[in-house]
Every structure is written in structure tokens, then in C-alpha cells.
Amino acid sequence: MSGPSRRRTLTRVCTHAGCAERGFVEYTSRRDLEHISRDWKCLRHSKPNEVLSAGNPETTAVLTLHPSYIDGYRHGDPPRLLGFFWGPEGAEKGSSGVESGPGFRAIAADFPPGTRLIITARIELPEEQQ
Ligand SMILES: [Zn+2]
Structure with a gap:
């Protein structure tokens, strides 16, 4: 076995x-x-700078739309644009057609090239601890 x-x-x-x-x-x-x-x-x-804490109460991530191509079926065919996908700003390519988290969904096909998705998370401590 x-x-x-x-x-x-x-x-x-x-x-x-x-x-x-x-x-x-x-x-x-x-x-x-x-x-x-x-x-x-x-x-x-x-990724310690992404961990929220009293000393690091807010983080922001920025995604952009990256074009994605598929190769031609026959040799010599130019690559065809498949669409745009969310990926980290500055990355070579994106991978996600939909980004979502608590409270939002961003569908890549709904936006023009050049769109930036800015995701911010912020902790608010109880007032007596501030
Ligand atoms: Zn550890």
C-alpha cells in the first residue's frame, strides 16, 4: 500500500x-x-509591511490592467489580444479577470486600458486605545 x-x-x-x-x-x-x-x-x-497593526494602520495596493495575448494557431500568425487582466502595477502581466474582496468586485472587462484599481485597508482602533 x-x-x-x-x-x-x-x-x-x-x-x-x-x-x-x-x-x-x-x-x-x-x-x-x-x-x-x-x-x-x-x-x-x-510580507510584514502588509500586516495591519497599531503602528501600521493602513495599507494600499495598486493594480492595473495588463493586456494578455494568445499565439496564433498557425505558425507566423500574429498574437491576438485576448483581453485585459488585473495585475500589480509595474508587473509584466496580469492574471485575474475579476478582483474582489470584502465590499467590492472589479471586473476587468468593464474598464478601459490604463485603469488603476486602488485597494486600501485601514484599521480603526477603539477610541480609548488611540
Ligand atoms: Zn513568523
Whole structure:
């Protein structure tokens, strides 16, 4: 029953000093295991400037519309424009036709090229703690 495709779990500990958070990765072969980075950081420490706190009460992300092309079916055909997709501003391409979060949905096809989607999250602490 324990063939080569049996799933196993690797436990990784966040490499941020003093953090004991653990994450789990499933793998099936020794070769998969060799390609899993041991330098793993938890949700809190992988992008610390995105974690909201009293000292970092607001974050903003900006997405733009990126064109996406598909190759011609016959060799020599020019690529055809497939459409526009949301992606981080400054990135090479977008990947999402719809961006959504609590309270909003932005459908890429509804907007012209050059549109920017600005997403802000802000924490307001109870007044007695401010
Ligand atoms: Zn951590």
C-alpha cells in the first residue's frame, strides 16, 4: 500500500528570528522534497509591511490592467489580444479577470486600458486605545 506516490507532509518553521509558527507542505517523492525551500516565512513575516497593526494602520495596493495575448494557431500568425487582466502595477502581466474582496468586485472587462484599481485597508482602533 505504500507505493511511490504516497503523500507525506513536511513541517517547516518560520525562519523569522523568534517566531515558532509552523507550516505544512505535502509531497509525494524524494525529488519533490528536494525542491521545497526550507527558507519559509509565516503569514505574519512573509510580507510584514502588509500586516495591519497599531503602528501600521493602513495599507494600499495598486493594480492595473495588463493586456494578455494568445499565439496564433498557425505558425507566423500574429498574437491576438485576448483581453485585459488585473495585475500589480509595474508587473509584466496580469492574471485575474475579476478582483474582489470584502465590499467590492472589479471586473476587468468593464474598464478601459490604463485603469488603476486602488485597494486600501485601514484599521480603526477603539477610541480609548488611540
Ligand atoms: Zn513568523
